[in-house]
Amino acid sequence: MENFTFLTKLIFLLCFSNVEVSGLPYFDMTSYCGQAINLSYYGIYQGKIELTTLSSYPRMTCTVTIVASSVQDRIMFYFEDIDMKNSTSCIDDSLQLFDGPNTNFSQISGLNDKICGYSKPGGIYTTTGNTLTLLFTSFSGSLVDSGFDAIFTAYHLGSCNSNEHDCSNGRCIRSSLICSGYNPCGDYSDCRLSVVAIAGIVVCCIAIICLLIVFVIFLRRCRRLLTGNGPYVAVKEKTSTTVFAPPTAYGTAKPEWNPPPPTYFSYSYTKSTSTA
Numbered sequence: 262m263e264n265f266t267f268l269t270k271l272i273f274l275l276c277f278s279n280v281e282v283s284g285l286p287y288f289d290m291t292s293y294c295g296q297a298i299n300l301s302y303y304g305i306y307q308g309k310i311e312l313t314t315l316s317s318y319p320r321m322t323c324t325v326t327i328v329a330s331s332v333q334d335r336i337m338f339y340f341e342d343i344d345m346k347n348s349t350s351c352i353d354d355s356l357q358l359f360d361g362p363n364t365n366f367s368q369i370s371g372l373n374d375k376i377c378g379y380s381k382p383g384g385i386y387t388t389t390g391n392t393l394t395l396l397f398t399s400f401s402g403s404l405v406d407s408g409f410d411a412i413f414t415a416y417h418l419g420s421c422n423s424n425e426h427d428c429s430n431g432r433c434i435r436s437s438l439i440c441s442g443y444n445p446c447g448d449y450s451d452c453r454l455s456v457v458a459i460a461g462i463v464v465c466c467i468a469i470i471c472l473l474i475v476f477v478i479f480l481r482r483c484r485r486l487l488t489g490n491g492p493y494v495a496v497k498e499k500t501s502t503t504v505f506a507p508p509t510a511y512g513t514a515k516p517e518w519n520p521p522p523p524t525y526f527s528y529s530y531t532k533s534t535s536t537a
């Protein structure tokens with residue numbers, strides 16, 4: 262099934278790569294310390310949160326809460342990268358994630374108490390409510406590490422509205438998020454196409470390839486005519502004019518070039534007598 266999804270995505274990107282080009286909203290966590298990122302305020306349903314845009318992070322304690330629009334909403338997130346100082350039990354620098362509007366709530370299930378080091382938690386994590394709180398702590402700062410970045414998406418369970426996409430795992434996501442390349446469903450079911458649609462896309466791709474081949478052949482022919490065979494063709498045309506010009510033209514008209522003697526005339530004459 263994974264391969265199938267990958268294939269659909271590839272075909273989709275090949276044929277409709279210009280359909281979904283909207284960029285992912287981006288948040289620099291250090292710019293929001295002690296604040297909330299209110300998704301309904303920004304009118305968004307998916308985004309990226311990164312610790313800092315700098316190549317390394319300073320000493321800090323920073324708390325940020327992501328709030329999804331409605332109380333029925335949940336927040337799903339996954340890590341793209343972790344680049345933090347590694348220490349035993351993450352006592353130096355760490356990231357903690359809480360399942361609620363502040364750090365008094367329990368931590369997100371499936372994750373370690375503290376996250377640090379260089380290997381990202383590979384799963385897809387969800388909140389039980391519409392808020393997610395991040396706490397980043399660094400006692401000394403880092404001169405080389407950039408922190409982390411994660412993709413978050415708002416979704417809800419139950420029946421989907423007309424402007425929502427019904428994911429295979431029962432989640433409803435905003436339709437505008439499908440095929441964005443950021444796995445908004447969490448199971449890659451946002452970009453799955455029906456068999457008919459796949460057939461259509463395959464035909465479209467084959468047609469494009471055929472057109473390209475024809476175009477390349479055409480270009481090659483054009484080039485050959487312009488470089489190699491061009492003058493030869495011109496000479497040939499002139500010869501044929503000479504051969505088939507009516508004999509009377511030589512007497513009446515004044516051609517710029519010297520016409521050859523009309524040998525063909527006597528030849529056809531001889532030929533006609535011999536056959537008679």
Ligand SMILES: *[C@@H]1O[C@H](CO)[C@@H](O)[C@H](O)[C@H]1NC(C)=O
Nearest residue numbers: 297299300301302303328330
């Ligand atoms: C988020 O923003 C919306 C629209 O601007 C506002 O109505 C709502 O009260 C805000 N929610 C929070 C928790 O700040």
Ligand SMILES: *[C@@H]1O[C@H](CO)[C@@H](O)[C@H](O)[C@H]1NC(C)=O
Nearest residue numbers: 346347348349350378379380
């Ligand atoms: C991170 O630190 C732990 C404990 O000090 C160590 O066992 C582990 O190998 C380190 N990982 C990396 C990638 O350096």
Ligand SMILES: *[C@@H]1O[C@H](CO)[C@@H](O)[C@H](O)[C@H]1NC(C)=O
Nearest residue numbers: 324361362363364365366394
């Ligand atoms: C967390 O709980 C402590 C003690 O129960 C309380 O003093 C503090 O105000 C709470 N923090 C928040 C952000 O609600």
